Amino acid sequence: MNRKYDFVIINPGAQSHLYPGELGPELSAVQTPYWAALIAAWVRDKGYSVTVIDAEADELTPHEVAIKINEYNPYLACMTVLGSTPSASSTPKMTIAGETIREITKLAEGVKTVWHGIHPSALPEKTLTEEGGDYVCRGEGFFTLIELLQVLTADNSDVSNVPGLCYITKTEPLGVIKVESNNQEALVDPNDLPIAAWDLLPVHKYKAHNWHCFGEDLIENRQPYAALYTAYGCPFKCTYCNIHELYSLDGRPGVRYRDPEKIMEEIDLLVQKYGVKNFKFADELFTTKRKHVEKICDLLIERDYDLNIWTFVRADPYPLRILKKMRKAGFTWVAMGIESFDPTVREGVDKNTKQDKVLKTIARYKEAGISIIANFIFGLPDDTYETMQKTLDMSIEHNFEYVDYYTCMPYPGSLLYPESIAAKHKIPDVWHGYSQLGVECLPLPTKTLTGTEVLRFRDEAFEKYFTNPKYMSMVKEKFGQKTVDHIADMLKIRLKRKVFGNDNWTAYNIDYKLR
Numbered sequence: 001m002n003r004k005y006d007f008v009i010i011n012p013g014a015q016s017h018l019y020p021g022e023l024g025p026e027l028s029a030v031q032t033p034y035w036a037a038l039i040a041a042w043v044r045d046k047g048y049s050v051t052v053i054d055a056e057a058d059e060l061t062p063h064e065v066a067i068k069i070n071e072y073n074p075y076l077a078c079m080t081v082l083g084s085t086p087s088a089s090s091t092p093k094m095t096i097a098g099e100t101i102r103e104i105t106k107l108a109e110g111v112k113t114v115w116h117g118i119h120p121s122a123l124p125e126k127t128l129t130e131e132g133g134d135y136v137c138r139g140e141g142f143f144t145l146i147e148l149l150q151v152l153t154a155d156n157s158d159v160s161n162v163p164g165l166c167y168i169t170k171t172e173p174l175g176v177i178k179v180e181s182n183n184q185e186a187l188v189d190p191n192d193l194p195i196a197a198w199d200l201l202p203v204h205k206y207k208a209h210n211w212h213c214f215g216e217d218l219i220e221n222r223q224p225y226a227a228l229y230t231a232y233g234c235p236f237k238c239t240y241c242n243i244h245e246l247y248s249l250d251g252r253p254g255v256r257y258r259d260p261e262k263i264m265e266e267i268d269l270l271v272q273k274y275g276v277k278n279f280k281f282a283d284e285l286f287t288t289k290r291k292h293v294e295k296i297c298d299l300l301i302e303r304d305y306d307l308n309i310w311t312f313v314r315a316d317p318y319p320l321r322i323l324k325k326m327r328k329a330g331f332t333w334v335a336m337g338i339e340s341f342d343p344t345v346r347e348g349v350d351k352n353t354k355q356d357k358v359l360k361t362i363a364r365y366k367e368a369g370i371s372i373i374a375n376f377i378f379g380l381p382d383d384t385y386e387t388m389q390k391t392l393d394m395s396i397e398h399n400f401e402y403v404d405y406y407t408c409m410p411y412p413g414s415l416l417y418p419e420s421i422a423a424k425h426k427i428p429d430v431w432h433g434y435s436q437l438g439v440e441c442l443p444l445p446t447k448t449l450t451g452t453e454v455l456r457f458r459d460e461a462f463e464k465y466f467t468n469p470k471y472m473s474m475v476k477e478k479f480g481q482k483t484v485d486h487i488a489d490m491l492k493i494r495l496k497r498k499v500f501g502n503d504n505w506t507a508y509n510i511d512y513k514l515r
Contacts (some may be wrong), residue, residue, distance in 0.1 A: 002073065006048040007149060009036045009116075010065060010095040013055035013443045028059055030207040031089075031329055032227040035082045036280060037196035039116070039145065045194050048153075052200040053101070062096065066103035069111055075152040077104055077134070078145065081117035082246075090118035090242075091411050092430035092438065093318050098131035105132055112152060116141050119431075122413030123243045124166035124504045125179040135159070136166040139246060141231075142193070143185040149189045157463040176216050187247075190258045195266045198226075198274065208278040210490070211373055211402040212310050212333055216480040226270050227280040230296060234284035236314075239349045240377065243284055243414030253312055260295040263302070271305050279330075281311035284320070284332075287318055294322060300329035308332050310373070311363075315358040323368035336361070340380060340387065341394040348382040371401040371478075378461070379408040379454030381416075383446045388454075399474055403465055405458050406450075407443035409434050418446060426451065439498050452499045459497070468489055 011033035024234065036052050036372055044050040051072065055065050065224040068076050071450055081093045090371050114135040120127040124136040137144045144164035151159055164185035169178050208225040218420055233255040244253060259331065270276040286295055307330035315338045343355045365372055373393060378388050396404055408419035410427055420427055425444055429434075433440035443451040443458075465471065466487060476484045 004072040005051050005074045007043050011036045011054045025361045029209040032206045034227050036080050039192040041197040043374045057205040062100035062103040066107040067098050069104050070108040077113045092432050093437035101132045138164045142188045190256045214479040214483045224276045225278045226276045227282045231283045233297045238351050239415040242411045245413035264299045279309040286311040286447045287313045297325045297329035313369045315353045317360045335373045337375045339377045341391045342387040345380050345382045346388050373402040374400040375404045377406045378458045379443045407458050465501045
């Protein structure tokens with residue numbers, strides 16, 4: 001059978017697990033599979049024929065994806081379980097990704113499959129033995145995938161020298177499966193990477209988060225939407241985060257920066273060819289290097305594209321002069337990782353931001369005219385009802401333009417995962433149970449609270465925040481009546497949480513970002 005492509009990379013269709021019930025694609029964001037497009041461009045530049053299957057945007061079932069793989073008959077099909085921001089979006093997608101891998105194995109005989117993403121990198125043996133597939137690619141995978149393709153296209157089966165690869169070598173007589181793990185690949189220079197293969201994606205289908213487009217003219221114009229990176233990595237190591245499974249050789253924190261001129265090439269392409277105005281700069285933390293931020297802002301201001309950009313920032317003060325430049329460049333929103341307003345709770349997970357600096361940071365972004373979506377995590381190990389209530393009360397007091405209330409989950413690759421296993425904490429029975437929005441969601445217990453108590457507090461906190469008259473008044477004044485109506489419609493949606501019992505429904509956060 002002829003091969004239509006050498007390499008196919010798949011973004012699994014996880015909408016039904018991540019945004020169940022009434023949410024659906026109408027209200028939720030449709031995220032850009034940036035990593036799939038970047039890897040596709042990298043492999044294509046090495047001379048291989050490539051395509052991307054975005055099962056999420058195209059609403060394809062696992063069976064439909066497998067039919068396409070059988071038709072394309074590539075040497076290698078890569079399942080990437082990463083969103084446009086990868087840290088918590090990998091594990092919840094594993095349920096649908098596993099179903100897809102098994103369908104490919106049944107329908108596309110002879111096609112080799114490889115896993116890519118944080119979750120398989122953290123749990124390669126568990127992934128291969130429980131979910132299926134031929135290989136796991138640990139880390140970013142750029143060199144691993146090229147060397148694996150070189151082996152497969154040479155009709156070779158010896159992958160023992162492919163860096164960063166995990167694979168099953170044999171099954172012992174008693175059923176014990178042995179998984180080999182090759183030495184990790186080197187890290188790529190980000191300026192050696194091409195612009196992502198946007199031509200292989202349905203760019204017109206991607207849709208921004210609702211809060212990102214608050215405003216009379218924006219709320220109904222959330223498409224098209226694109227996510228890109230200006231840097232890879234994070235200089236910090238919070239215990240609840242698993243991002244270093246993707247970016248580093250040995251778990252050490254670090255950041256690698258793209259050339260701002262090259263970033264502008266990508267933005268020029270997206271604006272001029274695809275008409276994108278809504279952007280997400282998906283860096284783990286955009287504001288880690290001031291010169292980098294300023295150069296990007298200067299180049300954006302020169303172009304005067306009138307963009308609507310959001311990005312992640314840490315709750316550490318930044319010069320007001322630079323924040324005002326960010327606003328002028330098109331940064332209308334920042335997602336600020338505060339996590340808790342109790343310093344002891346933050347310190348317990350190595351989030352060592354000082355309280356006075358957190359408050360100063362909030363004030364400066366407000367003064368610069370940049371809207372804040374404040375990110376909080378209820379149920380961190382040292383949380384109590386009192387500390388969670390303090391966080392809720394202070395978030396209401398600050399009256400942020402939007403909030404995300406997360407719960408603490410033991411994502412594989414984070415320090416909390418092995419600790420939770422060792423402590424025999426109850427964790428979700430299925431991978432999509434790690435979705436913050438999911439029916440099966442079950443957070444970790446704290447030292448004094450059960451996971452169910454934490455989840456109930458979170459859901460009630462969400463409703464309290466968004467029904468607060470002070471908040472709705474601010475929204476009407478700043479964004480207009482259409483946005484007020486949108487939030488009112490959002491609050492009508494109810495979520496069924498399994499741990500609360502079959503007849504217990506709770507308020508639902510529609511547009512959770514899945515960082």
